[in-house]
Each structure stands twice: as structure tokens, then as C-alpha cells.
Amino acid sequence: MRRRLGRECLYVPSCRLGLYVALRHWCPPGGRVLMSPVNDDVIFFVVLAAGLRPVQAPLDPHDGSLDPAAVPDALWPRLSAVLTTNLYGNPDPAPELADRCARSNIPLIEDAAHAIGSVSAGRPVGTFGQASVFSLSKHTAAKAGGFLTIADPGLRDALTTARDELLAPRRTGAELAYWARPYAEAAVRGLRLAPTARAALRLLGQQERDDIRMPLRPDDLGRAVSVAPNLAAFHAWARVDMHDYRASHGRTRLARVTRKLTRLDTVLDAHRAGTRTLLATEWARPKPGPVQPLFRVPLLVEDRDAARAVLARARVTVGYLYDPPLDDYAGGAFTDPSPAPAAARWFAQHALPIDPLKAERTIAVLRAAGIRPARGGPAGD
Numbered sequence: 001m002r003r004r005l006g007r008e009c010l011y012v013p014s015c016r017l018g019l020y021v022a023l024r025h026w027c028p029p030g031g032r033v034l035m036s037p038v039n040d041d042v043i044f045f046v047v048l049a050a051g052l053r054p055v056q057a058p059l060d061p062h063d064g065s066l067d068p069a070a071v072p073d074a075l076w077p078r079l080s081a082v083l084t085t086n087l088y089g090n091p092d093p094a095p096e097l098a099d100r101c102a103r104s105n106i107p108l109i110e111d112a113a114h115a116i117g118s119v120s121a122g123r124p125v126g127t128f129g130q131a132s133v134f135s136l137s138k139h140t141a142a143k144a145g146g147f148l149t150i151a152d153p154g155l156r157d158a159l160t161t162a163r164d165e166l167l168a169p170r171r172t173g174a175e176l177a178y179w180a181r182p183y184a185e186a187a188v189r190g191l192r193l194a195p196t197a198r199a200a201l202r203l204l205g206q207q208e209r210d211d212i213r214m215p216l217r218p219d220d221l222g223r224a225v226s227v228a229p230n231l232a233a234f235h236a237w238a239r240v241d242m243h244d245y246r247a248s249h250g251r252t253r254l255a256r257v258t259r260k261l262t263r264l265d266t267v268l269d270a271h272r273a274g275t276r277t278l279l280a281t282e283w284a285r286p287k288p289g290p291v292q293p294l295f296r297v298p299l300l301v302e303d304r305d306a307a308r309a310v311l312a313r314a315r316v317t318v319g320y321l322y323d324p325p326l327d328d329y330a331g332g333a334f335t336d337p338s339p340a341p342a343a344a345r346w347f348a349q350h351a352l353p354i355d356p357l358k359a360e361r362t363i364a365v366l367r368a369a370g371i372r373p374a375r376g377g378p379a380g381d
């Protein structure tokens with residue numbers, strides 16, 4: 001990763017932990033962070049855990065990227081940082097945001113979890129901000145690991161110490177479970193037991209989400225916010241989909257993560273090819289520029305839930321949906337709302353994020369079902 005990005009990289013057990021370390025280092029508690037409302041709820045909870053107040057940003061309705069031109073001038077002096085999302089791998093306008101942050105004397109922190117391999121203005125996403133974070137659970141599918149990267153190599157020791165203080169001790173059972181999981185999942189898929197297995201995991205308290213967003217539990221969340229910054233107080237929210245996100249990684253995990261990472265270029269080529277295929281369909285709204293190796297391609301369909309149901313029947317699971325936007329999900333008690341929410345609502349409602357590795361099959365299922373492209377764009381704002 002250091003070679004790819006040309007900057008210092010620190011291994012972290014998960015992207016979310018890397019993000020927590022970055023937010024704690026760069027943002028004084030009580031500060032406000034501009035972020036995308038169409039984002040995984042876990043990122044929202046990590047921002048809250050760092051003792052910060054999320055401010056939801058206006059978005060471009062075509063790809064869910066941040067729209068800096070729609071951020072009111074009066075908001076900039078009130079911000080402590082900007083956090084990009086690079087949703088599904090589509091780059092946020094990093095050069096403009098970096099320039100705006102520099103003028104406001106605040107850090108730009110890039111979440112490149114979905115955007116390993118994406119470029120913006122000819123440079124890799126994740127090389128514009130003071131810090132960026134990557135997840136090895138997405139393209140590389142290692143289900144563990146990530147990187148915190150930094151522009152100033154002089155901060156490496158301080159951030160290493162901050163990371164190490166947050167690591168949970170290694171547990172042999174957890175290492176074994178990590179090793180066994182892909183085999184167990186393959187067996188479950190082979191036996192067509194996936195829905196039963198998901199129900200069992202929910203009963204065992206291993207799965208927080210029933211559907212798109214996890215339950216907010218506002219009373220408990222309010223109590224956690226009152227003691228933030230404090231990652232432990234947010235454990236129930238921060239651990240979603242990855243219960244050992246703070247685990248110190250042993251040899252088993254590191255060996256698998258390393259093996260997956262060495263195949264990254266091949267994986268990126270496959271994502272680029274699938275992205276090209278999906279962007280040529282009637283449901284896509286491609287932007288000019290090079291084809292990115294997207295993590296998911298957000299097709300824009302008229303009836304997202306119908307399209308998702310049709311795909312589920314064909315055993316194509318659609319995940320990484322972020323609907324409703326975070327300001328509608330969490331409300332004013334926990335976030336400043338977007339000054340222009342219509343575009344985010346429209347995008348969240350119509351985006352159908354498709355795995356480019358399943359492009360051909362997905363297109364065939366959608367065409368056979370007569371799924372219609374989304375019409376028009378957001379009204380309002």
C-alpha cells in the first residue's frame with residue numbers, strides 16, 4: 001500500500017478503527033465533521049464515538065458524491081474536518097475539498113473503504129487528505145484488516161501508539177473463527193441455508209441489522225454520546241458486521257489478509273471490467289473520466305425495492321444500501337441535517353448497488369423482469 005499510494009501506511013484491524021484513530025488525532029472533541037448522509041451507519045457511530053457532531057453534506061444525485069458547491073459559505077468556519085466517503089468507489093471531489101479545507105485550516109480525512117484503486121484527477125483516492133483509511137473487507141474480501149495512511153510520516157509513531165492503545169488482546173477462539181468462517185459460509189451457501197443461518201445469527205446476537213439500517217436505540221445512544229469520546233461506550237454500534245473490529249491480528253489472519261492483498265490488481269481489473277459493462281446499461285448515469293474499479297455500481301432504478309426482490313429470488317443479494325440518509329435516520333438529536341437533503345434522499349431511494357463481479361447475471365435478471373431506470377432527479381432544495 002505504501003508503494004501504491006506513495007505515503008506512510010499503518011495496518012489496522014478494520015477501517016473503522018483506523019478512522020477512529022484519525023478522528024481522535026485530528027479533531028478536538030465537540031467539533032463538527034462534514035460527512036455524507038448516504039453512508040454506512042457504522043461510520044456515523046464512529047464519528048459520534050470520537051466525540052464529534054456529524055453534519056450531513058449535500059450530495060450529487062447521480063453518484064452520491066459530496067457536492068462542495070452546495071455547502072453554504074457560513075458552514076465552513078463551523079467545521080473541524082471534512083470526511084469523504086467515495087461511495088461505492090466513485091471519488092468525491094478531493095482536489096476541491098482539499099483546497100477548501102486548506103483555506104478553512106481544517107483536515108480532510110478520506111474514507112477510501114470502497115475506493116481502493118479509484119483515482120481522482122489522476123491521483124489515487126486516499127492521497128489528498130491529511131489522513132485516509134482503507135478497508136480490506138471490501139474489494140479484497142479478506143473480512144478483516146485495513147490501513148490508516150498519513151500525509152506526514154512524522155506522525156507515524158504517535159498514531160501507532162494511539163492504535164495500539166485501542167487494540168483488544170488476541171483471542172485464539174477469534175482467530176480460529178476467522179479461519180473457519182469462509183468454509184462455513186460456503187457450506188451454508190451450498191446447502192441453500194443462508195436465510196436460516198442469518199436468522200440463527202440474529203438469535204445468537206451476532207447480527208445487528210435486520211435490514212438496511214441497524215436500530216438506533218436513541219436512549220442508549222444518548223447515554224453513549226454523553227461520555228464520548230469513548231469507543232467502548234459505542235461498542236454495540238461500532239461492531240456491526242465485524243464484532244472483532246478492534247482485535248489484534250494473529251498469524252492466521254495476517255496470512256489470509258496478505259494473500260488476498262497480493263491479488264489486488266487482478267481483483268481490480270475484474271471490478272473495472274464489470275463496472276464498464278454495468279455503466280453501459282440503461283440504468284447507469286456515467287460521469288466523464290476513466291472507468292474506476294468500483295466496489296459496487298449504483299444503478300438508478302425507478303423501484304429499488306422491486307428490483308432488489310427480483311434479484312433476491314435469483315439468489316443475487318444486494319447489500320450496501322444506505323437508505324434513509326443519516327439525517328432522516330438519526331434526527332436532530334444526533335446530527336446536523338443536510339442544508340439540501342433532496343438529492344441524498346433521491347439517490348438513497350433509487351440506487352441499486354450492484355457487484356461488478358456479477359454484472360452479466362444481474363443485467364439479465366433485471367432485463368427479464370422489466371426493471372425501469374429511475375426517471376428525472378430530485379425535486380426540492
Ligand SMILES: Cc1ncc(COP(=O)(O)O)c(C=O)c1O
Nearest residue numbers: 014015016040111113135137146
Ligand atoms: C464507507 C465505509 N467505510 C468504512 C467501512 C468500515 O470498514 P471496516 O469493515 O473495514 O471497518 C465501511 C463498512 O462497510 C463502509 O461501508
